[in-house]
Amino acid sequence: MLAIDTSHPVLVTGATGYVAGWIIARLLESGLTVHAAVRNPSDNTRLAHLDKLAASSSGTIRYFKADLLSEGSYDEAMAGCRIVFHTASPFTLDVRDPQTQLIDPALRGTQNILDSVERSVTVERLVLTSSCAAIYGDNRDLKQTANGVFTEDDWNTTSSLQHQPYFYSKTLAERAAWKAAERQSRWKLVVLNPSLVIGPGLNPHATSESFNVIRQFGDGRMRFGAPDLGLGVVDVRDVAEAHLRAAFLPEASGRHIISGYNTSLPALAQTLLPRYAAYPIPRRTLPTWLVWLAAPLTDRSITRRFVRNNVGLPWIVDNSKSQRALGLRYRPLRESMHEMFAQLIASGQLPKH
Numbered sequence: 001m002l003a004i005d006t007s008h009p010v011l012v013t014g015a016t017g018y019v020a021g022w023i024i025a026r027l028l029e030s031g032l033t034v035h036a037a038v039r040n041p042s043d044n045t046r047l048a049h050l051d052k053l054a055a056s057s058s059g060t061i062r063y064f065k066a067d068l069l070s071e072g073s074y075d076e077a078m079a080g081c082r083i084v085f086h087t088a089s090p091f092t093l094d095v096r097d098p099q100t101q102l103i104d105p106a107l108r109g110t111q112n113i114l115d116s117v118e119r120s121v122t123v124e125r126l127v128l129t130s131s132c133a134a135i136y137g138d139n140r141d142l143k144q145t146a147n148g149v150f151t152e153d154d155w156n157t158t159s160s161l162q163h164q165p166y167f168y169s170k171t172l173a174e175r176a177a178w179k180a181a182e183r184q185s186r187w188k189l190v191v192l193n194p195s196l197v198i199g200p201g202l203n204p205h206a207t208s209e210s211f212n213v214i215r216q217f218g219d220g221r222m223r224f225g226a227p228d229l230g231l232g233v234v235d236v237r238d239v240a241e242a243h244l245r246a247a248f249l250p251e252a253s254g255r256h257i258i259s260g261y262n263t264s265l266p267a268l269a270q271t272l273l274p275r276y277a278a279y280p281i282p283r284r285t286l287p288t289w290l291v292w293l294a295a296p297l298t299d300r301s302i303t304r305r306f307v308r309n310n311v312g313l314p315w316i317v318d319n320s321k322s323q324r325a326l327g328l329r330y331r332p333l334r335e336s337m338h339e340m341f342a343q344l345i346a347s348g349q350l351p352k353h
């Protein structure tokens, strides 16, 4: 049983987000006071699900206005907190200006949080939502690993502003956090590196790219087949549980790969077929040469370099540290896929069949 200290409030940045929603749910049900940092505290539509959670739990939620790009704007929200969960960072793959849309909020935003932590007199632990994107840049990088598997010892060295800029943004942000943490001993950094997060959202209309990835299995974009893209996935509720353990297990330290399954797009599609056969779920794997040829024509964000370095290549991580050090148990893949797909239908993001 996890011992949760409820004597101090905790801060969650990016509280409107997909991942943050389930973290806040767990914190509120544990009786904590959550300082929820959001860009717009008067946007009731984006906060309704959090208000509902607070109303049915023993915890309390307080909203604070803060922006990653506005220096010092998290100071007030951080006041009195021992634990800070920094989840805020844009997760979007289709960008026109990666510097302003991804790198600035991720890197300057994390620096902003680190500066507030430095100024704070109460913060003891910063739990950073990094990503497997800070571990690897392309599936091809697997060949450079020590044992043919990505581990917490690996760092993404192949992404850039031009190639895989979201991956680059997460790498820069996590590196900045470690640099600041290693300069001092007053507070501790614990990092989580989830793979693609799936499963139902508390707010089904969150901006997360996760919804777009799963929606494409049912909206016809993959009706001719799925590219053989290897990737890892993890349920959003398991990611939230990992955050709580990273925050409240005294011995938690370092990076943690949080990933339930080494899988691929065609294998994910297979999990949906038995129940959702009426949808244009991809039933076959597209030949990689065809994906290479068609990619930039059908989707601006998928380059031939991306296809060459990722499609047809396996993706394998070692998630044993998360199980050993955090005691994490991963829920079945099919359950996460089915529940997310059902939610996309119920919320009108996929048609009813």
Ligand code: NAP
Pocket: 013, 014, 015, 016, 017, 018, 019, 020, 038, 039, 040, 046, 066, 067, 068, 069, 086, 087, 088, 089, 090, 091, 105, 129, 130, 131, 132, 170, 193, 194, 195, 196, 197, 198, 206, 207, 208, 209, 210
């Ligand atoms: P999300 O639903 O889009 O949440 C992103 C959050 O960041 C939103 O609350 C958003 O606030 C906030 N944000 C963006 N720009 C901001 C700014 N300039 N100032 C303040 N807040 C800002 O995405 P998510 O999937 O939950 O991602 C949350 C975290 O998990 C990110 O750090 C992401 O990199 C990480 N992660 C996600 C996945 C995944 O597959 N989903 C996997 C690994 C890691 P607004 O509501 O105001 O836009």
